[in-house]
Amino acid sequence: MAANECIPLHGHILCLAASGVLVRSRFILDGDRVHGPDSDYTCLAITGLCALEEECEVTTIQCPSEVDERVIAAYGFNVVSEDGEWKIVVHKDASLSITKDSSMIHSTAEDGEEMDAAFHLEMRRAWDEELRSVSQGAYVSEQQYLTGLESRLRLLAQKDGDNYFWPGRENNREMNTLPLPRRGIIESWTESAAAGSPSEFAFRSPILNGMTTLLLTLECGVKGVFLLADDEEKKPEIGSLVELVVRRIYAQEGLIRYGLKALY
Amino acid sequence: MVDVAIIGAGQTPYGNLSSTLKEMWAEAAQKAISSVDKGLESSLIEEAYIGSTAFGGQQIGNTAALMTEHSGMEGISVRRVENACASSGFAFRDAWMAIKSGEADVVVAGGIEKMNDLTPERKRFWLGVSGDTEWERLAGLTFPATYALMARRYFHEFDSNHDDLVHVAVKNHAHGFANEVAHIRKEVSFEKAASGFMVADPLTLYDCCPTSDGASCVILAADHVARKLSDTPVWVKGSGAASDYLALHDRESSTQILASQRAAKKAYSMSGLTANDIGLAEVHDCFTIAEVMACEDLGFANRGEGGLFAREGRGILNQGDVTINPSGGLKSKGHPLGSTGVGQIVEAFKQLRNEVEPSRQVLDVEDALCHNVGGSGATCAVHILGREI
Numbered sequence: 001m002a003a004n005e006c007i008p009l010h011g012h013i014l015c016l017a018a019s020g021v022l023v024r025s026r027f028i029l030d031g032d033r034v035h036g037p038d039s040d041y042t043c044l045a046i047t048g049l050c051a052l053e054e055e056c057e058v059t060t061i062q063c064p065s066e067v068d069e070r071v072i073a074a075y076g077f078n079v080v081s082e083d084g085e086w087k088i089v090v091h092k093d094a095s096l097s098i099t100k101d102s103s104m105i106h107s108t109a110e111d112g113e114e115m116d117a118a119f120h121l122e123m124r125r126a127w128d129e130e131l132r133s134v135s136q137g138a139y140v141s142e143q144q145y146l147t148g149l150e151s152r153l154r155l156l157a158q159k160d161g162d163n164y165f166w167p168g169r170e171n172n173r174e175m176n177t178l179p180l181p182r183r184g185i186i187e188s189w190t191e192s193a194a195a196g197s198p199s200e201f202a203f204r205s206p207i208l209n210g211m212t213t214l215l216l217t218l219e220c221g222v223k224g225v226f227l228l229a230d231d232e233e234k235k236p237e238i239g240s241l242v243e244l245v246v247r248r249i250y251a252q253e254g255l256i257r258y259g260l261k262a263l264y
Numbered sequence: 265m266v267d268v269a270i271i272g273a274g275q276t277p278y279g280n281l282s283s284t285l286k287e288m289w290a291e292a293a294q295k296a297i298s299s300v301d302k303g304l305e306s307s308l309i310e311e312a313y314i315g316s317t318a319f320g321g322q323q324i325g326n327t328a329a330l331m332t333e334h335s336g337m338e339g340i341s342v343r344r345v346e347n348a349c350a351s352s353g354f355a356f357r358d359a360w361m362a363i364k365s366g367e368a369d370v371v372v373a374g375g376i377e378k379m380n381d382l383t384p385e386r387k388r389f390w391l392g393v394s395g396d397t398e399w400e401r402l403a404g405l406t407f408p409a410t411y412a413l414m415a416r417r418y419f420h421e422f423d424s425n426h427d428d429l430v431h432v433a434v435k436n437h438a439h440g441f442a443n444e445v446a447h448i449r450k451e452v453s454f455e456k457a458a459s460g461f462m463v464a465d466p467l468t469l470y471d472c473c474p475t476s477d478g479a480s481c482v483i484l485a486a487d488h489v490a491r492k493l494s495d496t497p498v499w500v501k502g503s504g505a506a507s508d509y510l511a512l513h514d515r516e517s518s519t520q521i522l523a524s525q526r527a528a529k530k531a532y533s534m535s536g537l538t539a540n541d542i543g544l545a546e547v548h549d550c551f552t553i554a555e556v557m558a559c560e561d562l563g564f565a566n567r568g569e570g571g572l573f574a575r576e577g578r579g580i581l582n583q584g585d586v587t588i589n590p591s592g593g594l595k596s597k598g599h600p601l602g603s604t605g606v607g608q609i610v611e612a613f614k615q616l617r618n619e620v621e622p623s624r625q626v627l628d629v630e631d632a633l634c635h636n637v638g639g640s641g642a643t644c645a646v647h648i649l650g651r652e653i
Contacts, residue, residue: 198402
């Protein structure tokens, strides 16, 4: 099935079709679509599901092995192992379809940005190395990561009158929680030197020539710090509005950890 | 209630040292004990509080027991105190409280860190363990990066720019140049300090303190013991400590350290002094922006005028309102994390007894303040010391 129109969404390209959505990486290498520096099928799937949710009710979703269903569930979607209403089907290139009948949606649009071949290769190797890396001691365990994933991806804040707490405090567990909009205003930012990032990022930081972190004011006065998505080279500006999208944060001990990054 | 004095103080030089943890502690303790005017039998020491982050992991557990057995204090009650870079500021406060409580008469407070015997990878890992691991570190933040966020916001909110930070670096290197125990004894020009390579934009190399090896030790005593053992005790006139949210983004402001303000308020109140009474202050300048904010948080400059304070040279040795970091501060003297707080106390002790190198002696100083911050401001200990109680 062919897609109708294609639009940018979450730093990816979203194509709408009668039967569902097609989500494609915006990066192209030698004519093929390739994943962005911190993106993969899981990130594309979140974008597609968010778009689908705008159009219709998304009841249940079935994920292929290439998509981390724990991330999809933590974002707020209902993941099932069989007989899901919507099926995510990954394509050979960096794109995927979400349809009810497992069909693939295609687009002939050539839109995208050319990615440097050496950069792409180095980043893929770095992710592979990072995935095999072992923490040297104090670190975020898989259990801790998974426990905090819903709060991390949905920005679930605790509300007490006019006061909001994000991430939540253990002693506030009785408070109501509500998800904050995934956008914020830049309060400050910094770019660490290539050799100056935390050790979890040691393989990729030199390739990216450093990493940029933003201090954001979210709605309700809540603040947070977030990495910049997609190796964006444009210098951030205090006061600018940014959108928060799902991307890979880092990998360790065989587990890719996801979170929100700022799209500027 | 009993008054508490410091009767002895010593430290190793700070730097990239060849000595081991045990050697460094033994040296600092021996210097402290031997500096007691009328001598001190180590058998009089009842408790030891030793600050350390156990950097590198060589001796994370029972650090204090290992240190004291190499300094003739075996058998006494000991413990390691950990509050990141404020570890020994809090160790000092705990030692002071032990005497104030009446439980002990002679207590050791110290700090130690060995940072330069690690591989670069391991050092980088350990440098980042005192922030909020889950929410800051995994957003790419190191301590330089966290302070860089503060600096950029500070420049945005107030009439200040990076040149103000350069003034801090130039001053502290000038002060540290004459300090025989300083890690980096090198004066730098404004032009040189303004052109360092970027570490975390907008902070450059000259905005960052070095990672140092070193140990420090002081002997505290109850007044009735202090007067017997010392002709020139230095009195602890005020002690304040406080905390704030660990992560910068959880705090009310990113351009001030509320833990510093709270701790200073308590210390000033206890001492009956104000910022105007302080002749010298050893402040926690792990990054130059930290000194700018500290000058405001401690009351030496008005809110938003810390940059102006630096620009006008109001913290320069014997020239301004108050001498800020006559030791060279963390920037030049160095920053062996766990040792830094008590290292500041050692400096103030010697300054108040006119025992530092003459060229960097603060003149006519009666009262000194030491300000020790943990991490990016989660913890802070402030102490006010004086010649007279």
